[in-house]
Amino acid sequence: MKAIIKxxxxxxxxxxxxxxxxGVYIFFSAMYFNAVLSGGSSSDYPEIYYGMLNIILxxxxxxxMRLFSEERKNKxxxxxxxxxxxxxxxxxxxxLSAFMVYGGCILFxxxxxxxxxxxxxPPWALIAGNMVGAAVFGAAFISVGMFISxxxxxxxxxxxxxxxxxxxxxxxxxxxxxxxNPLIVSVVQWVxxxxxxxxxxxGLLDFSSLIFFLSVTATFIFTTISVLERRRWS
Amino acid sequence: MxxxxxxxxxxxxxxxxxxxxxxxSVDEGEIVGxxxxxGAGKTTTMNxxxxxxSSSEGSVTIGGYNILEQPSRAxxxxxxxxxxPPLYPDxxxxxxxxxxxxxxxxxxxxxxxxxxxxxxxxxxxVRRRLIKNLSKGYRQRVGIAQALVCSPPVLILDEPTVxxxxxxxxxxxxxxxxxxxxxxxxxxxxxxxxxQTVCDRVIVLSRGQLVADNTTKELHKSVSDxxxxxxxxxxxxxxxxxxLLSIDGVSKVQRRGEAEKGVFEFDIVTKLGxxxxxxVFNLMCAKNWAILQxxxxxxxxxxxxxxxxx
Numbered sequence: 001m002k003a004i005i006k007x008x009x010x011x012x013x014x015x016x017x018x019x020x021x022x023g024v025y026i027f028f029s030a031m032y033f034n035a036v037l038s039g040g041s042s043s044d045y046p047e048i049y050y051g052m053l054n055i056i057l058x059x060x061x062x063x064x065m066r067l068f069s070e071e072r073k074n075k076x077x078x079x080x081x082x083x084x085x086x087x088x089x090x091x092x093x094x095x096l097s098a099f100m101v102y103g104g105c106i107l108f109x110x111x112x113x114x115x116x117x118x119x120x121x122p123p124w125a126l127i128a129g130n131m132v133g134a135a136v137f138g139a140a141f142i143s144v145g146m147f148i149s150x151x152x153x154x155x156x157x158x159x160x161x162x163x164x165x166x167x168x169x170x171x172x173x174x175x176x177x178x179x180x181n182p183l184i185v186s187v188v189q190w191v192x193x194x195x196x197x198x199x200x201x202x203g204l205l206d207f208s209s210l211i212f213f214l215s216v217t218a219t220f221i222f223t224t225i226s227v228l229e230r231r232r233w234s
Numbered sequence: 235m236x237x238x239x240x241x242x243x244x245x246x247x248x249x250x251x252x253x254x255x256x257x258x259s260v261d262e263g264e265i266v267g268x269x270x271x272x273g274a275g276k277t278t279t280m281n282x283x284x285x286x287x288s289s290s291e292g293s294v295t296i297g298g299y300n301i302l303e304q305p306s307r308a309x310x311x312x313x314x315x316x317x318x319p320p321l322y323p324d325x326x327x328x329x330x331x332x333x334x335x336x337x338x339x340x341x342x343x344x345x346x347x348x349x350x351x352x353x354x355x356x357x358x359x360v361r362r363r364l365i366k367n368l369s370k371g372y373r374q375r376v377g378i379a380q381a382l383v384c385s386p387p388v389l390i391l392d393e394p395t396v397x398x399x400x401x402x403x404x405x406x407x408x409x410x411x412x413x414x415x416x417x418x419x420x421x422x423x424x425x426x427x428x429x430q431t432v433c434d435r436v437i438v439l440s441r442g443q444l445v446a447d448n449t450t451k452e453l454h455k456s457v458s459d460x461x462x463x464x465x466x467x468x469x470x471x472x473x474x475x476x477x478l479l480s481i482d483g484v485s486k487v488q489r490r491g492e493a494e495k496g497v498f499e500f501d502i503v504t505k506l507g508x509x510x511x512x513x514v515f516n517l518m519c520a521k522n523w524a525i526l527q528x529x530x531x532x533x534x535x536x537x538x539x540x541x542x543x544x
Contacts, residue, residue, distance in 0.1 A: 003336035007322075014324045079320035079380065082284040083337045084310040233288045234247075 004085070004093025005100070012063075012101055021063050025105040028055045033112045037119070045116070045123050046201040048109060049130035053194055056102075056138060057166035063101060064145025065159035067094045068224075073153045081232070091224050095146055102138045106131055126203040133200025136213035137193060141166070143220035150227045169193045237262045237311075237388055237418040238283065243292035245278050245442075252278045253289070254442040260435075262387075265414040267433035268422035275442040276422045277317060280392050283420070284314045296388060310338070313386040313417075317393050319377025323366035327357055327376055330365060331383060340384040348383070354413075355379035356405070371402040378409065389419045395428060407432050463502040464490075464531035465514065469523030471498040477517055483508030497526055 012018030032048040071077040080090050109131070113122040145162040152158050172192050176185045189195050196213065199206035236259035245253040253275045260266050268276045281287045283294050285301045285308065294301040299308035322330055331348050340347065352358045355375045360368055365376060374394065381389055394410065395403045410432050413419060423429060429436050430450055438446040438453075446453055467474050471489065478487045483504050490499035504510050511528065518525050 003333060006336070007333050010329075011322075011324070074320070074322075075316065075318050076320040076322060078286055078314070078316045079334065080337070082286050082309060082312065082314045083334075084306040084339065085337060086306065232286070 001085070001089040001093040001096075004080070004090055005097045008067075008094055008097030009100060011066075012097070017062060017066065018101055021059060021101060022105055022108075024059055025052070025055070026108060028052060029105075029109055029112070033109075033115075037116075046126050046130050046203075048112065049134050050197075050201045052134070053137070053197060054170060056134075057141065057169060057193075058163065060102070060138065060141050061145055061159040061162035061166065063098050064142055064149055064162055065155045066149070067098065067146045068150040068228075069152055069155045069158045073155075081228075087225050087228050091146070091221055091228070095143060095221055095224075098142045098146065099139055102142065103135060106134050106138070123203070126201075129200045129203040129205055132205065133197050133209075136210055136217070137197050140193065140213040140216040140220075141169075143217045143224070147220040147224045147227070150224045236260060237264075237297055238420070239293075239295040240279075240283065241293050241295075243279065243282060243294065244290045245275075245282060245287070246290045252442050253282070255292070256439070256442075256444045257292075258437055258444065258447050260418055260420060262418055263414070264435060265410070265419045265421065265433045267429035267436045268420055268439065269424065269426070269429055269436055270439035271424060273441075274439040276439055277392055278442075279439070280314075280316075280390055280420065280422055284312055284390055285309050286314075286316075310384075311386055311388050313381030313383070313389045315377045315381045315389075315391045315394055317396065319373055319380070321365045321373060321376060321380075324364065326362055326364055327352070327368075327379075328361045330376065331379060334380045334383045338384040342385065347385075351379050351382045354382060355409070371398050374398060374402070374406065378406070382413070385416075387418060389413060389417045391419065392422045393424075394421065395423070395425065403428075461504050461508070462531045463504065463511065463514070464499070464527070464529050465502060465525060466493050466497050466499045466527035467518055467523050467525050468497045469518075469521065473521075474498060474518075474523060475500065477521070478502055478514065481510050481513050481517065483510045483513075494526075499527075501531060 012021075029048055029052055032051040035051075036044045036047055068077070071080065081087070110127075113124075113127050116122045144165055145158075148161045148165070149155075149158040152161070169192070172188050173194050175188045179185065193213075196206075196209040199209055238260040240259065241257050243253055243256040244251065256275075256279060268280070270276050278287070282289045283296070283301070285294075285305050288302065294308075296308040297311040299311065301308040322333075325333070328348070331351065332344070335344060335348060349358075352361055355378045357372060357375050357379055360372055360376075365373065368376065378391070378394065381391070391410065395406050398406060407428060410419065410421060414432075414434075421428075421432060433450070435449050436446065436453060437444060465478075471492070475487055475489060478484060478500060484502055485505050486503040488501040488503070490501060493499040502510065502514070514528070515525060
């Protein structure tokens with residue numbers, strides 16, 4: 001698994017993908033931070049993370065599109081699948097490498113807290129809650145993107161489909177505003193990624209949301225393993 | 235115990251039976267040629283042996299480990315070069331081989347081992363170059379180098395010389411021959427001369443079935459039902475032909491046309507165990523038709539291949 005993580009991480013930064021992802025993330029998070037600074041209230045601080053949610057949904061497909069599609073297209077999956085490494089290790093290695101790039105960007109936002117501490121006391125509990133929320137939210141979405149990448153040889157199709165799923169997640173939160181059907185509203189609220197993230201923005205470590213995101217992550221990791229396993233048997 | 239043991243291998247793609255009940259074994263140090271026309275099931279069989287895909291039925295054992303029951307141990311015994319070398323174009327040769335070294339969990343001293351592999355595959359000069367900038371020949375060599383990393387006892391090479399120029403083909407073949415001293419090798423190809431040059435044994439596949447498994451010498455014997463004699467005789471073609479055909483023990487005479495001015499070439503196929511050379515000599519002397527050449531001829535591998543895979 002270590003070899004795969006190392007290879008994937010260097011792969012991100014051997015191509016423009018890693019730089020584009022980190023650059024865009026830092027650019028937008030800095031914009032939100034600037035807005036928080038202009039507002040002058042520490043209670044606005046979570047806006048950085050909350051505002052970044054939609055950006056992440058658009059940005060993460062760039063990170064996940066190549067995970068398996070590129071390997072299949074270049075037939076380099078042969079070297080992975082014929083090596084003495086389990087499919088679980090291959091999938092986890094790829095997942096963790098994408099998560100590390102994303103996690104690095106989240107950690108970068110700690111710099112903003114340090115800058116903020118120059119003017120006022122940063123709301124550490126809120127920051128910690130938001131960082132944990134952003135991490136599990138991203139992990140879940142990376143696993144979805146990785147699963148989609150395992151289904152196709154085309155990176156473009158993989159990115160578009162992941163982006164489409166992201167759009168559905170965003171649209172889902174609009175549904176409760178246009179319907180009063182309690183069943184639909186409760187189902188949407190239950191599966192809404194953004195809705196599930198909201199408790200973290202107020203510094204709450206909501207266990208049901210935490211478990212939801214971790215369950216989604218685990219489900220899609222194991223579905224990806226099943227896809228690769230099934231392809232061998234088909 | 236055989237290094238590679240394949241028993242009753244079948245592979246179905248939906249309703250298409252790509253591999254039909256194939257069984258064979260390869261002993262330590264053997265170089266076995268996998269021969270067959272396109273679509274014969276060579277690559278599918280190799281993919282099953284290496285664990286890239288699973289068989290529908292049957293079993294594969296590498297060095298005593300079943301590829302489905304103990305995949306990690308079985309795969310650790312194999313170095314595989316697929317038809318298209320699985321290379322990462324944005325890596326340098328060194329980075330790529332280091333990745334393979336780590337992927338295989340190799341315990342040999344890293345620097346020395348990678349240098350040794352590079353020297354064996356002849357890629358020392360391009361170690362620091364990006365793979366995407368390498369020629370087809372060098373990419374093929376890097377593919378072979380990755381198969382050699384961790385010094386696996388079994389090498390499976392799927393068409394290793396495809397797309398190479400004649401000089402590179404000769405180099406790769408001599409490399410494979412050299413590797414055969416330390417490794418058990420299965421080599422897939424449809425270049426027949428390659429099999430003749432490199433392999434100790436040939437396994438011929440046709441339409442997913444194993445149609446022959448023998449040394450090239452034995453294959454010649456099994457396919458031809460008699461001996462063959464090639465002669466060049468100066469004289470009237472038609473009369474020579476009739477006279478040759480009339481000899482007791484001759485089952486077939488094939489005209490090869492005029493080899494030189496007034497000299498005609500024939501292939502005489504005799505019944506098994508019949509030596510007609512003296513009779514041919516005496517008859518031609520009696521007619522005063524000079525024999526300019528007489529040599530035993532064998533069916534070449536192309537003929538055998540055509541006979542087996544029709």
